[in-house]
Amino acid sequence: MTRAIFYKEWIKLRWLLLAISLVFAGSIPYFILNLTNKFRFAGKPHFWSVIVGKDLNLISELTYIPLLAGLILGLAQFVPEMQKKSLKLTLHLPHPEKLTILKMLLFGSGTLVSIFSITGLVLYLSLSIYLPSQILVAWFTAALAWYLAGLAAYFLAVWVCIEPVWKQKAINTLLAIAVIMLFFKGTSTYSLQYAMPLYIGIILLSMCFPFYSVFRFKEGVQQ
Amino acid sequence: MTKKNIKTLLILVSTALLAWVLPWLIKLSTNEACRYPFTYYSSVKNEFFQVVKEDAETVLMDQSSHEYTRAEYDSLLPMLSYRQLLKDGRLPDSLNGKAISGKSIQLEQFYFKYSPRDKHHKQMDLNPMFESMSGRVQIESPDDLFSIKNKMVFIDAETNSVLENKSSQFHQAMIKRGYKFPTKMVAGNPSTKKLYDEGWFALDANNQLYHIKMVNGQPFVKDTKAGEKLDIDFVKTIETQNRRMYAFVFDRSGKLYYLSDVSYEPVQLPIDAYNTNTDGLSIMANPFYWNVVVTTPAQRITYALDNHTLEEVDRLTETRESTTWEKIHPYVFPFYIEMKSMYSKFVYPRLLGWSVKALVLNAVLAVLLAFLSYRRKQSIKPLQLLLVLCTGLYGLIALWLFNEKQQETRNVIQLK
Incomplete structure (x- = not known):
């Protein structure tokens, strides 16, 4: 059944996952070209000093991309289920309901984590040709919060999406926005380093939230 | 994991979020600029002078609130305005028995x-x-x-x-x-x-x-x-x-x-x-005094120290007036959460402003919750009352956000 669920999700999301992968993979040559371009204009030693002195983060254009990826993936995975009422069918499969939803969530979050970690790792290794680890660790400490925001956004989007009552949907949306805002409070490269345990806690908690909406959906709570 | 457990988690998370968002919104709408006036020790009159901003007007005054014109102010604070005095040709050759020039002032200035x-x-x-x-x-x-x-x-x-x-x-x-x-x-x-x-x-x-x-x-x-x-x-x-x-x-x-x-x-x-x-x-x-300004959360102390001996010559203590937020939050919120701080560039949740005074409001809210539950013929839940008693408004709003009974009652009304 696990393979069947994963296959169903793959069929539904494969083009979107490809598009997300292409955006993240495409950002790698962009960041490298952007960096080498700046090196050519300012000179490597000077530009290193500028990066360090001004706490410049050249991958900051990545900030909201994981958030958008998580949000779109969550909506793309569950909006069709809600519109076509196919979630009702899914929950009637000869398989424990909670496990079915868990596997759907695992597929979504797993692919998201894979895209984030593979492209993130390739970006780190590519940039390490030009920059020392002292700069890259600082940049990726800031970027970790953005990637985690993407993951949290995915679970929160599913939570909002499955919720059957519109008033509750609006409340959930407001709470989700407040949660996501917590990830974008950083002002310098290292400013979020102590917030990482909080972000991981938020992700673990937000993994549970969609199940609350599923319970309500199953109970037939309506407006 | 049961529905009840997840609902409890959602209420607790919402309470924490509200403890961050509500105070932030109130601070955003009531924030007042709290600036102490610029203060400098005059090496001519040997007392502190201040630049006080009153509405759109800037007033230059001494400690006995005597007001001065800009030109008088420059002359009384020659160590601060020496470039202006040099330009006007008004910089004295000596001060307090010490020869001064633009260069000698610059040498001792930092x-x-x-x-x-x-x-x-x-x-x-x-x-x-x-x-x-x-x-x-x-x-x-x-x-x-x-x-x-x-x-x-x-x-x-x-x-x-x-x-x-x-x-x-x-x-x-x-x-x-x-x-x-x-x-x-x-x-x-x-x-x-x-x-x-x-x-x-x-x-x-x-x-x-x-x-x-x-x-x-x-x-x-x-x-x-x-x-x-x-x-x-x-x-x-x-x-x-x-x-x-x-x-x-x-x-x-x-x-x-x-x-x-x-x-x-x-x-x-x-x-x-x-x-x-x-x-x-x-x-x-400057060549005569060090103006050392220490700003604590509650007050500002400006010290005038002798440049050579570093002994204290004078000091001016000013106390800051409480902001609207500082006045109201102890009575409204038992605590609040801040992610950012004016004292640190690190972002993480900080539990601040613990106040026992807010327990009065919390108790009133808990009684209100019990009364509403009674009127709606819902069972009074001790844990919910405890949450409101401890967290006040945050807990009450969080409970309301996830109050299912209300929705179901409405469903019945709509169906009728």
Whole structure:
């Protein structure tokens, strides 16, 4: 059944996952070209000093991309289920309901984590040709919060999406926005380093939230 | 995991979020600028002068509230306005029996600023090691940067590789002088736009303060011995025209010193206990006095210290008026959460403003919740009452956000 669920999700999301992968993979040559371009204009030693002195983060254009990826993936995975009422069918499969939803969530979050970690790792290794680890660790400490925001956004989007009552949907949306805002409070490269345990806690908690909406959906709570 | 468990989690998370969002919104709508007037000690009248902003008007006054014109103000604060006085040809030749000129004032003048955010933030472990005796007027930027955290390493920017010889030369020189890695902190000015270069001051693993610089391409490493005399908390370097000092050093007992150019001797400033985590400091020095301004969360103390003896000549204490938020929050919220702080660049949740006074409102809200539950013929849940009693408005709103009974009742009404 696990393979069947994963296959169903793959069929539904494969083009979107490809598009997300292409955006993240495409950002790698962009960041490298952007960096080498700046090196050519300012000179490597000077530009290193500028990066360090001004706490410049050249991958900051990545900030909201994981958030958008998580949000779109969550909506793309569950909006069709809600519109076509196919979630009702899914929950009637000869398989424990909670496990079915868990596997759907695992597929979504797993692919998201894979895209984030593979492209993130390739970006780190590519940039390490030009920059020392002292700069890259600082940049990726800031970027970790953005990637985690993407993951949290995915679970929160599913939570909002499955919720059957519109008033509750609006409340959930407001709470989700407040949660996501917590990830974008950083002002310098290292400013979020102590917030990482909080972000991981938020992700673990937000993994549970969609199940609350599923319970309500199953109970037939309506407006 | 049951629905009830997840609902409890959602209510608790919402309570925490509201404890952050609600106070933030109130602060956003009630925030008032809390600025102390600019204060400077007059070396002519030997008293503090202030620039007070009243509505759109700027008033220049002394401590007896006597107002002055701009020209009078310049004359009474010649150390602050000496450039204007020079331009007007009004700078006196001598003051308090001491000959003064634009150059002599400049020589003894410096400005130093410290904010708790200087201490509570993290930078990339890379800094430039300038040549301290290049013989050039302009300090030249090197082609490499050094990392000092676990080992002294110079990294060449052109090749992005470690300069083995230079790194080993500096590392060995530091080890030879007794330096113990890992480095706790490093202080210096990475800018090329400075009067001169004195390299870096690094606090080693044993809390010993070392002076490290490059002289004629060779490492210069010296134990300042300041670490033996003081329990160093924070160091911030400074360049002054007269090269009187290297840095200001804050120790853990709240004392402030400057590191003298004479054998790195720490010289204590006679100010009250200083807290590097909450207090701001600025020093404006001139040939006669140091204007030392210490801003704590509750008040500002401006000290006038004699430039030569560093003895306290005068002090002015001003207390800050509470803001609207400070006045209301103890009665409304039992606590609140802040992610950012004016004292730190780090972002993380801080539980602040614990107040017992808010328990009165919390109790009223808990009674209200019990009454509403009774009227709606819902069972009164002790845990919900406890949540409202402890968290007040936050808990009550969170309970309302996830109140299912209300929806179901409405469904029934709609169906009818």
